[in-house]
Structure formats: structure tokens, C-alpha cells
Amino acid sequence: MKLKFNLITIFAVGLSLLLAACGQQPIKGSGKQITDNRSAASFNKIVLLGDFEVVATVGGQGPQVSVTADDNIVPFIQTNVKGDTLTVMPAKNKNLLATSKPKITVNAADLTKIELDGKGMVNVVGLKADKVKVKLNGTGQITLAGNVQAVDLRLMGTGIINAKDLKANDAEIRLSGSGQVSAFATKN
Template sequence: MNHTTLHRAPIEFSARTATSASQILLAAALALVLAATGLFVNPASAQGWNFSITGFGGKTIVGSGKAVTEPRITPPFNAISIKGAADVAIRQSNKNAVEVFADDNIAPLITTEVQGQTLVIGFKEKTSVRTKTKLVVRVDVATLTAIGISGSGDVTADLLKLESLDVNISGSGDVRLNDLTAANLNVSISGSGDFTAAGSATKQRYAIAGSGDIRSSKLQGTDVTVSIAGSGDASVWATGTLTGSVLGSGDIRYTGNATLNKSVLGSGSISKL
């Protein structure tokens, strides 16, 4: 997936051309996914790109083209949940801070609420927008325990030093951690989003139940476990033990001289890079 742009290729399905049972099932599955994520993506225009947070309906707000940075005041938080199409840039700091970078008439539509210890980033209900300015929510955190994506927004972070981090991707958004140091890392993908990381994490646990990919061959780990029950692929780096399980067509590729424990049922495979 493209990590450098918010543009999303539209998914088109025409009921007129659905002549087989498989096509009908595909349309039904697509509708369920869109309903679950609350996201409807429209074709990009020359002026920007469209997305509707609550599906069909609602007035479309066109971005003004005037970019603003809007600070948000929030209670303390140590986890982040992204719902919708906003990109999120995370920076570890000595304090928590949130700011929205967007068109000046789009920024007020973006919600940043803390529920428990989780910062939830989304949009006001029945909101459809077409932006002219790339929409980014910048988040400073003192510590981070979890990242969740249920939409199409991407998450990036350059330098993180953490004790434990849980990542859950149930949409099409991607997570990229360019320099991670952690004792424990748990990643679960049930959508089409990808997870990419570099650095080191002593214990790593990965589970793929969709078509998303794990790209962690530059993230050194001692004890690594990978479970794939779908078509997603994983590349990892293990120096101690690697436990791999594939049910389906997914592949596990690994680097390092780890002791391998593997189980494969289907057309998938487990092999060294």
C-alpha cells in the first residue's frame, strides 16, 4: 500500500454486470466491510479526494484550500484509535499533545476524544468531505501501549521506545514504525492494511486473518510467533525461536538463525529469506 499519499483508488461494483453467485457474494462482503468501518470512499477529483464517514447521506463539505494547524486540548492518554481516513503522525515526547492539520473548514469536523486512556480520532457523524489540503493529525505521546485502525487512515512513527505495544488493524490503513524499541510487540490484522517496522522487539506476536502483510524483516526479535489464516504474507527477523503457523495461502519468510517450529496447512509456505 502507498504510504506517502492519502489517495485511495475507488472500488467499483456494478450490479448490472454481476452475473455469477461469486460476484453477488463479493458485493455483499464489500457492503459489510464498508458498513463495519463506517467509511465510503468516492473517486478522487482534481480538487482533492472524497470520503464519507457515516456512509451515504450528509452534506459534502469542500475544503477551502486554506491550511490551518488546530491544537486540541485532551486529557492524558496512552493509546490511539483511528476511525476514518485521517493520517496520524506519532512522536514520542515528554507530554501528550494533539494537533490537526487540514483545511480550515474541515478541521472542526475532525473529532479527537479521549475514552478511558484511548485517544479516538474520527469525524462528526453524517459528515462527507472533499479536501484540498492533506489531512494529518499529529500526536505527541509520553508512552504508547496500543494503536488501532478501523478505517483507511495510515499511522507513522519515527522513534518509539516502549515496554509493550499492541497494534490492531481491522481496516485498510497501514502502520509504519521506522525505529521501534520494545520488549513486547503484538500485531493483529483482520483487514487489508499492512504493518511495517524496523528496530528491535524482543518478543513479537503476529496474527493475520485477512489479506494484510507483515513487513518486519528489519525488526530484530528473539522470540517470534506468526500465525496466518488467510492470504496475507509475513517477513520477520528471529534470532532465538520462530513459531510459524499457516492455514491458507499466506507465506512466512524469515531471516536469522532461529530454531523453527512450523505448521502449514494449505498452499502457503515457511522459508528463509
């Protein structure tokens, strides 16, 4: 009987904690836009997880990362470099309701991989590399410009990859879903 009571108590406490976490209030933007310039280690890959707008310039002074958003939202936008990858995402368990899409401005010496999961937007200019890999999962949009030897474009979902201004010798394109991919290749 005591064991049954303990199991019921444990279940009730666990369920209460789960429901409390689900009821977390979103963080609503204040409407006051600020820009936070952040230090970053060197990176050549970008991973975007969430609804952000990333504007990346390759070949400029780098590495540089700045975040422009509501003043009460900025602290909850994480920009972390691990290894050679910059990851941009909301803080864990935070639901951000910005008054306008948070903008991440990035300068990097070079980029070889761009990955977007979600419905964000990425615009990259000045790409120069032997090979660039681009992956989009979801409904987001990626726009690329520059010159590369080869590009690997993968789209899973309903998003858009626009690589018409990315001059490549070879292009490999994989599309799963109803999204759109446009590319420029001189050979394939």
C-alpha cells in the same frame, strides 16, 4: 381504518427522514490549510477511525495533539481523550472531502496500543514499552519504530503493518486477509 392510516403516515415520515439523511451533502475542503493545536488529557492508546494521517512521537513533550486540514474541515475532526485513549474520527454523520488527507500530529509520553479502522495512515516513532498492541482493520497503513520487549500485531484486511524498525524481543503476528506484515524480533 384509522390505525392503518396512522401506520402508513408513520412509515412515510420515517422513510422521508431516512432518505433526507442519506442525501446529506459532503463537506468539501476549501483548499486553505490551517493547523489547530488542541489540548488533550494524558493518553497511552490511539484509535483512528477514518481517512487521516497520524504522525505520533513517543517520549516527547506531551500530551499534544494538532490537526492540519482545510479550514472548513478542521472543526469536524474530533480528537477526544476518554480514559487513557485518544480517539480521532470525523464528526458524527459528516462526510469530509478534504483537498488533502488531514494530518494529526501527536506527542505522548508513551503508547501501548495503536488501532486503525479504515484506510488512514499511522506513523509512530520512539516507541518504548514492555508490550505494544497494534490492530489494523481495513486498507490502512501503520509504520512503527522504536524498541519494545514484545509486540502484538493484528491485521484484518488488505492493509500494511511495517514494524521492521520496531526492535522487539518477541512478536506475535496474526493476519486475516491479503495484507502485509513485516516485523523485527530477536526471539520469536
